Amino acid sequence: MFFLWFYRSVCVCVCVCVGRSVITGAHRAAVASAVTRVEVLIDSFRRKQPFTHFLSFALNHPQVQQGFLRFREQVLELCGQDAGVDESIFQNPAKLHLTIGTLALLNEQEVTRASELLQQCRDAIRDITEAKPLPVEVRGIEYMNDDPSMVDVLYAKVTVRDGSEKLQQIADRLVEYFAAAGLMERERERVKIHGTIMNTLFRKDPSAEDKGASARPNAKDREAFNAKNILQMFGEVYFGAFELNSVQISQRFSTDSTGYYSSAGRVTFS
Known part of the structure; x- marks a missing residue:
């Protein structure tokens, strides 16, 4: 051209x-x-393009998956009659993850460039983690809009068990690098890392992904659910704990041998 x-x-x-x-x-x-x-x-x-990849921390550790499945079973049993609550809006347990930021990579050269950029961040990441895995805990849920009776996305809360902000620091540093390279938009000073567990987009497309925590899809594309009882009964629900040891560039609409997203690049913490 x-x-x-x-x-x-x-x-x-x-x-x-x-x-x-x-x-x-x-x-x-x-x-x-x-x-x-x-x-x-x-x-x-x-x-203007739909995102093709996203930076993620995988949360699909077996213990967390088991905790999520218990949560799903109990919610459907106790809150299944609440408006909009049904099995179709729950995340696939094998794809549980924290989203850091999204990428619209236009060709294979840009995928390679993004992977190389992630590798360049390795030393900075390991400085934060002290070259060790991060012990994390997945406990509690939250939502983002103002009305708990009209919720589109419910998130799991993830914290580092020593109380530090190392996970947040890694996310902020990665977005800073990728935004400076022109591959990602920086929407806020601190990244809102979020682990989606219920999403009304899944009703029509189980493989759907929100663009991010600040995304505002057209209301006609989704049917909100009433999360009042879920928040009251399961506000501090415990999903599990594990040692997180990597961040990866995940390919949207893909699946690897574990059921998680295929990786276009990965950096380990240790």
Whole structure:
């Protein structure tokens, strides 16, 4: 695909190939202008695309999966008559995860670039974890909107067992790196890491994923549920504890041999 720009009567030809742009021109200023224009166009295009990957901490440890299945069974038994509550809106236990941020990677070259960027973050991550796994606990639930009788997404709370903010620090650092590289939008100063356990998007598509904690899908795409009784009965429910030892770039709409999302890149904490 070819584009032409004119800068002070100088023609600049931009040849956009798969994964790269070739810009030629007679004057440096014209080429620099074209580079800026292409970067703006790509960034604008990326913002309009559905995300393809996301940075995640896996929560699908067997103990947490068992705790989640108990929670699901008890909610359906005790709150199954509440408006909008049914089995279809529960997360797949094998895909339980914390979302850090989403990525719209436009081609294989960008997937490779994102994977390489994650590897470049390894030392910074291990400085935070002291090159050890993080003992984490999954306990309690929360929602984000103002009305507990009209909830679209219910989240599990995850904390580091020593009370530190190491998990938050890793998430913030990763978003900082990926946003600086132009691969991710930084929506807030501190990342809202969230582990979805119930999502009304799952009614129509069990593989659906919210764009993030601040996403606002069209109301007509989902039917909210009444979470008042769930929050009252299970507000401090214990799902389990385990040692978290990695962060990965997860591919949307994919499944690996464990039932979790396929990885396009991973860094371990130890």
